[in-house]
Amino acid sequence: MKIVVVGHGMVGHKFLESLVEAGVQQAEVTVLCEEPRAAYDRVHLSEFFAGKSADDLTVVEPGFFERTGFKLRLAAKAASIERRNNTVTTQDGEVLSYDKLVLATGSSPFVPPVPGRDRPNCFVYRTIEDLEAMTAAGAKSKKGVVIGGGLLGLECAKALRDLGLETHVVEFAPRLMAVQVDEGGGRVLRAKIEELGVHVHTNRNTVEITDGATARHRMVFTDGTWLETDMIVFSAGIRPRDELARQCVLAIGPRGGVAIDSECRTSDHNIYAIGECASWNEQTFGLVAPGYEMARVAAKQIAGDTDAAFVGADMSTKLKLMGVDVASIGDAHGKTPHSRTYQYVDEIKQIYKKIVVSGDGKQLLGAVLVGNADEYGTLLQMALNGITLPTSPEFLILPSSDGQAKPGLGVDALPDSAQICSCNNVTKGQICAAVCDGATDIGKLKACTKAGATCGGCVPLVTQVMKFEMKKQGMEVNNHLCEHFAYSRQEMYHLIRVGQIKTWGELLAKHGKGLGCDICKPTAASILASVWNDFVLKKELASLQDSNDYYLGNIQKDGSYSVVPRMPGGEVTPDGLIAVGTVAKKYGLYTKVTGGARVDMFGARVEQLPLIWEELIAAGFESGHAYGKSLRTVKSCVGSTWCRYGVDDSVGLAVELENRYKGLRAPHKIKFGVSGCTRECAEAQGKDIGIIATEKGWNLYVCGNGGMKPRHAELFASDLSKAELIKLIDRVLMFYVRTADRLQRTSTWRDNMEGGLDYLKNVILNDSLGLNAELEAQMQHVADTYQCEWKTAVTTPEVRQRFRSFVNSDKKDEHIVFVEERGQIRPARPEERATASSDSLA
Amino acid sequence: MNTDTLSWTAVCAADDILPNTGVCALVDGRHVAVFRVGESQYFAIDNVDPKANASVLSRGLVGNLGDKTVVASPLYKHHFDLKTGECLELPEFSVRAHEVRIEDGQVLVVG
Numbered sequence: 001m002k003i004v005v006v007g008h009g010m011v012g013h014k015f016l017e018s019l020v021e022a023g024v025q026q027a028e029v030t031v032l033c034e035e036p037r038a039a040y041d042r043v044h045l046s047e048f049f050a051g052k053s054a055d056d057l058t059v060v061e062p063g064f065f066e067r068t069g070f071k072l073r074l075a076a077k078a079a080s081i082e083r084r085n086n087t088v089t090t091q092d093g094e095v096l097s098y099d100k101l102v103l104a105t106g107s108s109p110f111v112p113p114v115p116g117r118d119r120p121n122c123f124v125y126r127t128i129e130d131l132e133a134m135t136a137a138g139a140k141s142k143k144g145v146v147i148g149g150g151l152l153g154l155e156c157a158k159a160l161r162d163l164g165l166e167t168h169v170v171e172f173a174p175r176l177m178a179v180q181v182d183e184g185g186g187r188v189l190r191a192k193i194e195e196l197g198v199h200v201h202t203n204r205n206t207v208e209i210t211d212g213a214t215a216r217h218r219m220v221f222t223d224g225t226w227l228e229t230d231m232i233v234f235s236a237g238i239r240p241r242d243e244l245a246r247q248c249v250l251a252i253g254p255r256g257g258v259a260i261d262s263e264c265r266t267s268d269h270n271i272y273a274i275g276e277c278a279s280w281n282e283q284t285f286g287l288v289a290p291g292y293e294m295a296r297v298a299a300k301q302i303a304g305d306t307d308a309a310f311v312g313a314d315m316s317t318k319l320k321l322m323g324v325d326v327a328s329i330g331d332a333h334g335k336t337p338h339s340r341t342y343q344y345v346d347e348i349k350q351i352y353k354k355i356v357v358s359g360d361g362k363q364l365l366g367a368v369l370v371g372n373a374d375e376y377g378t379l380l381q382m383a384l385n386g387i388t389l390p391t392s393p394e395f396l397i398l399p400s401s402d403g404q405a406k407p408g409l410g411v412d413a414l415p416d417s418a419q420i421c422s423c424n425n426v427t428k429g430q431i432c433a434a435v436c437d438g439a440t441d442i443g444k445l446k447a448c449t450k451a452g453a454t455c456g457g458c459v460p461l462v463t464q465v466m467k468f469e470m471k472k473q474g475m476e477v478n479n480h481l482c483e484h485f486a487y488s489r490q491e492m493y494h495l496i497r498v499g500q501i502k503t504w505g506e507l508l509a510k511h512g513k514g515l516g517c518d519i520c521k522p523t524a525a526s527i528l529a530s531v532w533n534d535f536v537l538k539k540e541l542a543s544l545q546d547s548n549d550y551y552l553g554n555i556q557k558d559g560s561y562s563v564v565p566r567m568p569g570g571e572v573t574p575d576g577l578i579a580v581g582t583v584a585k586k587y588g589l590y591t592k593v594t595g596g597a598r599v600d601m602f603g604a605r606v607e608q609l610p611l612i613w614e615e616l617i618a619a620g621f622e623s624g625h626a627y628g629k630s631l632r633t634v635k636s637c638v639g640s641t642w643c644r645y646g647v648d649d650s651v652g653l654a655v656e657l658e659n660r661y662k663g664l665r666a667p668h669k670i671k672f673g674v675s676g677c678t679r680e681c682a683e684a685q686g687k688d689i690g691i692i693a694t695e696k697g698w699n700l701y702v703c704g705n706g707g708m709k710p711r712h713a714e715l716f717a718s719d720l721s722k723a724e725l726i727k728l729i730d731r732v733l734m735f736y737v738r739t740a741d742r743l744q745r746t747s748t749w750r751d752n753m754e755g756g757l758d759y760l761k762n763v764i765l766n767d768s769l770g771l772n773a774e775l776e777a778q779m780q781h782v783a784d785t786y787q788c789e790w791k792t793a794v795t796t797p798e799v800r801q802r803f804r805s806f807v808n809s810d811k812k813d814e815h816i817v818f819v820e821e822r823g824q825i826r827p828a829r830p831e832e833r834a835t836a837s838s839d840s841l842a
Numbered sequence: 843m844n845t846d847t848l849s850w851t852a853v854c855a856a857d858d859i860l861p862n863t864g865v866c867a868l869v870d871g872r873h874v875a876v877f878r879v880g881e882s883q884y885f886a887i888d889n890v891d892p893k894a895n896a897s898v899l900s901r902g903l904v905g906n907l908g909d910k911t912v913v914a915s916p917l918y919k920h921h922f923d924l925k926t927g928e929c930l931e932l933p934e935f936s937v938r939a940h941e942v943r944i945e946d947g948q949v950l951v952v953g
Contacts, residue, residue: 518914547916550901557896807867815895
């Protein structure tokens with residue numbers, strides 16, 4: 001069966017995923033995508049201005065097209081459909097035939113017919129190209145105006161503000177977000193947004209855009225007033241892209257859009273339409289969740305499931321606009337006959353909450369929450385599942401007094417069929433099944449059920465369901481390290497710190513059993529090091545160390561070791577280079593510069609290590625900790641010292657930071673990057689701690705990682721002085737050390753954190769857990785008690801003598817055999833060993 | 843087996859091995875990993891990790907998995923039973939176990 005899909009946005013891609021899930025066999029699928037890139041998350045488009053790249057926003061799982069064999073054609077616009085021949089013709093003239101055709105062409109931004117709308121520096125807000133154009137214009141602008149104060153308009157305003165512009169929102173209705181939010185909510189919303197520095201103008205209808213006197217444009221309104229601005233973004237609504245349907249004479253809805261029935265079929269039996277371009281029951285849908293539902297229905301229908309039906313969608317939403325929580329459920333305006341409302345307004349805290357209940361007071365029909373949307377999950381479930389309200393429903397939204405618990409919704413009151421995640425249609429039953437199958441943390445649940453993976457609004461409720469089900473199954477939120485310790489790493493950390501435990505013996509006796517293993521021993525070693533910072537090879541701790549730490553080197557495939565002296569910030573003197581070169585030559589080592597911007601030497605036998613390090617230490621070097629779950633390197637760019645673009649001294653800062661945090665041991669390795677300007681030559685946004693200089697100070701990014709699943713760091717705080725920066729890094733790193741799981745990189749740690757980045761910001765910037773003083777003191781202790789462990793090792797005879805190949809011989813290990821390649825040594829391959837002798841090059 | 847007929851080699855003092863670590867001894871040309879578990883339990887197996895053909899097992903972490911006392915190879919973390927030399931994850935890469943005993947404070951191993 002040949003399936004052609006026109007459009008590859010979020011809904012178009014969801015359709016493809018649904019085809020796979022529906023088990024469609026033997027289908028040849030071709031996707032025509034007008035944009036030059038595959039489907040990306042348009043819902044979170046504004047994150048593009050907070051540092052996310054277009055690639056970060058992709059919704060396509062890596063390898064999806066390779067795996068499925070579906071063909072994706074980018075920058076391939078469909079120009080016309082010839083229904084009689086069952087063909088689609090592209091703009092380039094190519095003709096594709098189909099058995100089934102699916103239209104997922106989305107919407108285009110509506111630009112009101114205002115004279116002057118086509119002037120340069122006027123934009124719409126929909127595609128990555130739009131955003132790139134806005135970024136370019138933003139760099140040359142001081143003021144920006146968004147026309148349209150709805151959902152998307154406010155997102156766009158945030159984007160302009162992130163670009164550093166004086167931002168204004170112009171809305172022709174009397175209030176912002178007029179569809180979702182009522183007058184009371186609108187008032188609070190406006191106040192909060194104005195507090196964030198965005199100017200709001202309501203009841204303004206633009207009649208003309210002409211040249212400005214003090215800025216590029218002057219916008220003139222019906223009441224005669226005007227507003228000058230350098231750039232304008234239209235976000236005044238969307239219109240379904242139904243051009244193709246009109247061209248091939250399919251039925252069109254009364255407000256535009258391709259008319260579909262409950263099977264998502266158009267007036268042509270072989271053509272479907274889904275998402276924003278479709279019109280169902282005379283309604284078009286501008287949210288992604290209904291589009292996803294249509295995609296699933298269409299896929300099931302094509303797969304032969306004739307029962308699959310789209311029956312409308314709940315338009316409830318919860319969003320965070322510029323940090324302001326806004327939620328709207330069901331009949332938010334109380335249009336249902338005989339409905340009554342309860343309202344709570346706190347003008348000091350700027351909170352507005354309203355619930356709409358049925359005439360008999362038993363059912364929840366709708367709600368509006370602005371400033372605090374904590375009850376969203378509970379209220380939504382009550383409204384959707386028709387759960388009877390408690391006798392005094394006002395307490396659902398009133399603040400609780402006397403520390404009484406709010407009447408909540410026990411997760412057990414929800415039926416298995418209750419939809420917890422509307423974006424991906426995940427029910428309570430499905431989440432519980434995944435938990436029973438082993439998905440016992442949010443990260444895993446997101447990965448296998450997709451619950452919480454799109455807009456994220458349901459994550460608190462998903463967490464509640466997960467914990468409830470785990471308890472029900474008798475699973476004791478089991479994150480035990482191993483068979484020897486019935487604790488998570490975080491719990492072991494507490495036991496060690498609070499119990500002042502300093503040795504493995506004590507830890508094992510008090511809290512563990514058996515002999516330990518290669519899981520718990522290095523974990524204990526790492527925690528003991530972060531808390532007490534003793535020499536890792538002292539007698540009481542040596543046997544805990546992972547092999548690399550035991551020999552203070554990285555073991556290679558043949559049993560030899562690598563040697564990495566520290567070069568803070570990547571800086572090294574000519575004498576230093578000569579010393580390293582001399583040592584490498586003397587011991588016949590292979591040399592290479594690492595990704596961490598320092599020199600690595602390979603081919604050292606275990607008994608040579610102390611000798612090599614003695615010489616390096618004499619030349620002024622220290623251990624680079626390349627072998628540890630510890631701070632590795634702080635990468636730097638040239639910076640303001642030498643570079644014509646540098647805004648601040650990135651190298652100086654990098655050197656200082658590397659010297660401060662060297663020796664810190666952590667759940668996993670940590671890497672920093674410091675860039676001296678926005679060109680970002682140090683790739684700081686790919687690091688656990690990334691720092692970028694701006695005119696106003698340092699910007700701090702956190703939780704980026706390279707590796708198998710690269711992830712960009714996120715902006716954490718900006719315009720920092722060096723002192724402020726270091727305080728924040730101290731806290732973030734120590735909090736990571738205390739609370740992360742074993743071998744958990746900062747990116748995974750952040751992903752699994754309930755409350756995500758906002759929670760972390762609260763803890764670190766607002767001291768919500770009251771830990772900051774402690775975290776800073778602990779980090780200072782680590783910095784104060786630093787010792788170069790190689791220096792200590794070579795000057796401690798009892799440790800030094802452990803570095804031998806044989807306990808009873810000075811012979812060399814004959815398994816280490818080298819041959820030559822590109823003028824240096826390398827380990828001999830098995831077939832080469834027969835001919836090479838271990839004496840020739842060692 | 844009559845221990846008199848086995849050829850025992852003294853490799854080091856019992857206290858030369860830090861508790862819960864291993865050392866490598868050359869015994870009749872064979873690389874043997876000798877482990878001291880706790881204060882006074884000693885085990886010996888081949889030192890060469892057969893999968894990697896590198897002489898490293900004595901450098902691994904010692905512990906127990908269930909009722910087996912094991913060492914985890916530093917290269918790929920496979921576990922070797924210290925009593926029998928069996929590789930738990932990949933039995934085809936098991937090694938030989940060696941007899942070991944302490945006499946007059948010396949560690950004696952059969953090659």
